[in-house]
Amino acid sequence: xxxxxxxxxxxxxxxxxxxxxxxxxxxxxxxxxxxxxxxxxxxxxxxxxxxxxxxxxxxxxxxxxxxxxxxxxxxxxxxxxxxxxxxxxxxxxxxxxxxxxxxxxxxxxxxxxxxxxxxxxxxxxxxxxxxxxxxxxxxxxxxxxxxxxxxxxxxxxxxxxxxxxxxxxxxxxxxxxxxxxxxxxxxxxxxxxxxxxxxxxxxxxxxxxxxxxxxxxxxxxxxxxxxxxxxxxxxxxxxxxxxxxxxxxxxxxxxxxx
Amino acid sequence: xxxxxxxxxxxxxxxxxxxxxxxxxxxxxxxxxxxxxxxxxxxxxxxxxxxxxxxxxxxxxxxxxxxxxxxxxxxxxxxxxxxxxxxxxxxxxxxxxxxxxxxxxxxxxxxxxxxxxxxxxxxxxxxxxxxxxxxxxxxxxxxxxxxxxxxxxxxxxxxxxxxxxxxxxxxxxxxxxxxxxxxxxxxxxxxxxxxxxxxxxxxxxxxxxxxxxxxxxxxxxxxxxxxxxxxxxxxxxxxxxxxxxxxxxxxxxxxxxxxxxxxxxxxxxxxxxxxxxxxxxxxxxxxxxxxxxxxxxxxxxxxxxxxxxxxxxxxxxxxxxxxxxxxxxxxxxxxxxxxxxxxxxxxxxxxxxxxxxxx
Numbered sequence: 001x002x003x004x005x006x007x008x009x010x011x012x013x014x015x016x017x018x019x020x021x022x023x024x025x026x027x028x029x030x031x032x033x034x035x036x037x038x039x040x041x042x043x044x045x046x047x048x049x050x051x052x053x054x055x056x057x058x059x060x061x062x063x064x065x066x067x068x069x070x071x072x073x074x075x076x077x078x079x080x081x082x083x084x085x086x087x088x089x090x091x092x093x094x095x096x097x098x099x100x101x102x103x104x105x106x107x108x109x110x111x112x113x114x115x116x117x118x119x120x121x122x123x124x125x126x127x128x129x130x131x132x133x134x135x136x137x138x139x140x141x142x143x144x145x146x147x148x149x150x151x152x153x154x155x156x157x158x159x160x161x162x163x164x165x166x167x168x169x170x171x172x173x174x175x176x177x178x179x180x181x182x183x184x185x186x187x188x189x190x191x192x193x194x195x196x197x198x199x200x201x202x203x204x205x206x207x208x209x210x211x212x213x214x215x216x217x218x219x220x221x222x223x224x225x226x227x228x229x230x231x232x233x234x235x236x237x238x239x240x241x242x243x244x245x246x247x248x249x250x251x252x253x254x255x256x257x258x
Numbered sequence: 259x260x261x262x263x264x265x266x267x268x269x270x271x272x273x274x275x276x277x278x279x280x281x282x283x284x285x286x287x288x289x290x291x292x293x294x295x296x297x298x299x300x301x302x303x304x305x306x307x308x309x310x311x312x313x314x315x316x317x318x319x320x321x322x323x324x325x326x327x328x329x330x331x332x333x334x335x336x337x338x339x340x341x342x343x344x345x346x347x348x349x350x351x352x353x354x355x356x357x358x359x360x361x362x363x364x365x366x367x368x369x370x371x372x373x374x375x376x377x378x379x380x381x382x383x384x385x386x387x388x389x390x391x392x393x394x395x396x397x398x399x400x401x402x403x404x405x406x407x408x409x410x411x412x413x414x415x416x417x418x419x420x421x422x423x424x425x426x427x428x429x430x431x432x433x434x435x436x437x438x439x440x441x442x443x444x445x446x447x448x449x450x451x452x453x454x455x456x457x458x459x460x461x462x463x464x465x466x467x468x469x470x471x472x473x474x475x476x477x478x479x480x481x482x483x484x485x486x487x488x489x490x491x492x493x494x495x496x497x498x499x500x501x502x503x504x505x506x507x508x509x510x511x512x513x514x515x516x517x518x519x520x521x522x523x524x525x526x527x528x529x530x531x532x533x534x535x536x537x538x539x540x541x542x543x544x545x546x547x548x549x550x551x552x553x554x555x556x557x558x559x560x561x562x563x564x565x566x567x568x569x570x571x572x573x574x575x576x577x578x579x580x581x582x583x584x585x586x587x588x589x590x591x592x593x594x595x596x597x598x599x600x601x602x603x604x605x606x607x608x609x610x611x612x613x614x615x616x617x
Contacts, residue, residue, distance in 0.1 A: 056504055058429065085507030095498040099520040099611075109506035112516055158502070165506055 002029040002199050003069045003086075003168040005050060010064030011228070012042070012049050014057065019045045021228035023064075025218060027169075032191060032200045034210035034237065037220030038252070042229025043203045046220070047171050050201065051087035052080040068168070085113070088167035092174040094154035096146035096161070103142040105157055109165035124164050132160035133190050152183025159190065163198070170194065172202040176209065188213050207253060211241050219249045280332050287345070290328060294321035314356075318349045365591050372588025381564075383553040387577045387585075395589045397554040401563035402596070405469045405548065406538050408558060409476035414530050417484025424485070425492040426514055443482035451478040452543030460547065467549040469558030472565070475543035480533045487529025491522040524608035531604030535597045541567040566593040 005027040012020045020042035027033045035043040048054040049062050052073060066073040073083050096105045104111070106128050107121045115121065125142065129135040134156040138149070146157055155175060162170060172191075176184040191200060191213045204210050210217050218234040233246050244250050298317025307313060325345040330338035380394035387393060420440070424433055455475040459465050495518050503513040519526070544550075549562035550572055566589050573586035 051505065053501065053505060056501060081504075081507055081509045083507075084505055089505035091498060091502065091505075093498060095496070095502045097499060097502070097517055097521070099517075099523075108503070108517075109508065112503070112506070112508045112512050161502075161506065 002197060004029045005169065005199065005201075006065075006067040007050075008065045008067075010046070010049060010062065010066060012045050012054055012062050013060065015059040018228040020049075020220075021230055023231045025231060025234050027199060027201060028216065029199045030195060030197075031215040032195050032202060032213050033234075034214035034217045035201065035203045035220060036205075036207060036210050036217060036252075037229070037232075038222070039205075040225075040229070041220040041222045043220050044173050045229070047173055047201060047203050048089075050169070050171055051089055052083045053089060055080065085109075085165060086167050087169040087171060088162040088165060089171045090155070090159050090162050090173065090175050093178050094151055094158050096149070096154050096157050098145070098147045100146060101143045102138050102146045102149070102157060105146040106160050106164050108161060113165070128160040128164040129157075131163050131190075131194070132156045133186060133193075134160055150183075152179050152186060155179060155183065155187060156190065159187070159194075163194070167198065169199040169201065172200065174203050174205060177205060184209070207241075211237060217241070219244070219246075219252065221248055221252070279334065282329060282332055282341075286328070287325065287341070290324045291321050291348075294318075294324055318352075321345060322349065362594065365587065365594055369587035369589075369591030372584045373591065377585075377588055378592075381552060381554045385552075387573070387582060388579055389581075391581045391584065393585065395566065395569055395585070395592060397551065398564040398566045398569040398589060399592065400554065400556050401469055401548065401551075401558075401565040402538060402567075402593075404556070404558040405473045405476060405544070405563070405565055406534060408470060408473035409480055409537055410530070410534055412473065412477040413480035413533070414484055417481045417530075417533075418488055418526070420481075420485045421488035421492055422514060422519075424489055426510075426518070440482045440485045443478070444486065446479070446482075447542075448475075448479055448540050449542040449546075451475045452546040454478070455543065456546050466560075467547060467562045468560060469548055469555075469563035469565075472544045472548040472563070473558065475547055476537040476540060479540060479543070480537050483533035483536060484530055487532065488522075488526050491525035491529065492518060494525070495521045520611075524611045527607045527611065528604045531600050531607075535600050538597050538600070539567055539593065541571055544568045545571070566596070 007026075008024045010020070010023045011018060023046060035047065037043050045054060050066060050073075052062075054060050054062055062074060064074070068083075068086065072078070073087075097108060100108060103125055106125045107115075110121065110124060126135060126139075129138065134153060137153060138144075138157075146154065149157060155178075159170075159175070176187050179187065188209065191202065194200060195215075202210075202213065214237045216234060217237045217240040219232045219240065220229050221232045222229045232248055233240070233244065235245070239245075240249060241253060244253065250256075295317045298320050299313050301316050302310075302313035307316075322342065322345050326338050326342040329341040333341075376392070377394040378399070379396050380392075381397035382393040383397075385393035420436065424436060427433075428436065452475045455471055455478070459471050459474060460467065465471060499517055499521060500513055503517045504510070508517075544565045545568055548565055548568065550568045551562040551564050555561050555563050570586045570589045570593070573582040573589065576582070577585070
């Protein structure tokens with residue numbers, strides 16, 4: 001499990017607009033990499049190129065290479081559906097399937113991939129919910145609708161749903177921005193536990209959060225409105241927050257930005 | 259209507275900062291309405307107006323004027339405008355409800371007498387319709403149910419898939435063209451749909467009159483309604499759910515089938531049922547294509563059938579005496595009950611299948 005991601009010369013477009021330009025970086029396995037930067041700098045776009053969710057939007061396309069260990073995600077015969085099975089994603093707003101119970105939500109990925117055996121699914125539900133620190137809160141009401149949970153619980157349900165298909169990489173797009181501090185803490189603890197099994201990439205606007213949860217931090221910036229976003233630097237989180245090598249990073253982190 | 263804080267109406271230069279003002283008592287609107295009705299009826303009676311509709315309209319007008327005037331004199335102009343708007347909404351609501359209720363009431367009143375076990379279980383075969391009150395609508399019920407069922411079986415899947423195409427796949431010219439033709443089809447008069455099937459199916463291709471050719475015309479009328487309502491329902495499904503499904507490595511067709519359609523199924527069912535209710539009452543195409551048999555024919559593919567709207571028309575215009583009228587009212591009542599039953603079923607399904615948020 002837990003694979004390394006090697007990005008080289010990646011640009012992403014929406015129609016004719018270039019959203020991110022020439023990004024190259026290595027994301028280490030079994031670690032948490034945080035993306036920080038101002039709004040509109042392409043963090044989320046870049047994250048979505050890592051599991052080919054970018055191209056779901058009409059008119060969107062990508063140039064460059066994303067290597068997952070030794071396979072190029074943008075290679076000739078690569079099936080985007082297969083890519084998304086190994087690179088899971090958690091979204092900004094919790095989005096459990098409203099027609100499904102908690103149980104069905106967790107096993108949705110497996111069931112829709114054709115796994116039917118009850119004993120297997122039962123095991124996955126317990127393991128995933130425990131992995132997402134939600135098991136104790138919902139074990140007595142697995143057949144209740146997932147939409148009836150609180151926001152923080154819903155987000156952990158979505159994480160359980162994402163890890164139930166056993167991906168190698170887990171992408172998180174501002175997973176705590178719609179949550180209160182206590183739920184945020186629960187998710188951050190969870191991220192710390194999950195990194196022993198998965199490669200985790202998290203986009204966040206909260207720099208304290210990046211400092212708390214991540215091992216490495218990437219700072220993105222854009223030259224101006226309408227300009228494509230660029231990777232400024234990627235380094236150990238400690239170094240980025242104490243002694244970054246680029247002035248812009250220091251300005252952004254210390255709030256002297258713009 | 260609760261005791262909210264009111265700010266008095268005043269001109270900007272000297273804004274009043276008093277938070278209390280004169281208010282009409284709670285029962286004032288009801289009182290004004292009652293007074294207006296009494297006065298309206300009195301005016302109607304004195305002026306010797308024959309139609310009660312006129313009495314009602316006078317009362318409504320009096321109610322509107324009185325609401326404004328009373329409120330303006332006590333509470334000020336701003337409150338008076340608010341009261342006037344509220345009164346207008348009420349009057350409009352009553353204007354909409356009165357015909358509906360009176361139609362239902364009158365149909366029940368006229369039709370309930372005709373409905374007997376015999377009426378529901380016999381056809382018109384061997385009955386001299388103009389001379390005897392016997393006979394029934396069994397053949398028409400069978401015909402309507404079969405024709406509507408067949409039409410739904412044709413139109414619902416095609417309409418559903420068209421809507422899925424338009425929402426999930428449709429881009430560019432083809433999608434625009436499909437949307438345009440669906441819009442055009444929505445406006446096709448039912449007579450034209452009937453004529454189209456008559457010339458294509460019965461004359462050009464040489465099939466005989468049957469329930470099925472009626473179903474074809476009904477399907478043409480039903481399809482655009484299904485497409486439109488399903489399209490709207492599918493658009494309501496949040497994109498985040500599709501993305502969540504894609505991110506789990508679920509292919510697109512499975513996402514549509516297992517995530518998008520179940521989320522919208524309540525609304526889709528309601529839309530289909532409303533379309534069914536709409537075609538159930540269609541008379542013109544049935545008249546041309548089903549032909550209106552007096553006997554029971556439960557095979558919709560061979561020979562003429564009967565249907566409820568057509569039966570009502572025949573009894574009213576061709577039998578055209580008290581026996582015919584009585585049977586027509588009875589059939590009309592059954593038809594309304596049938597459509598209402600379908601609506602209730604649709605609501606039930608929509609409530610049962612729609613996404614639940616409860617704990």
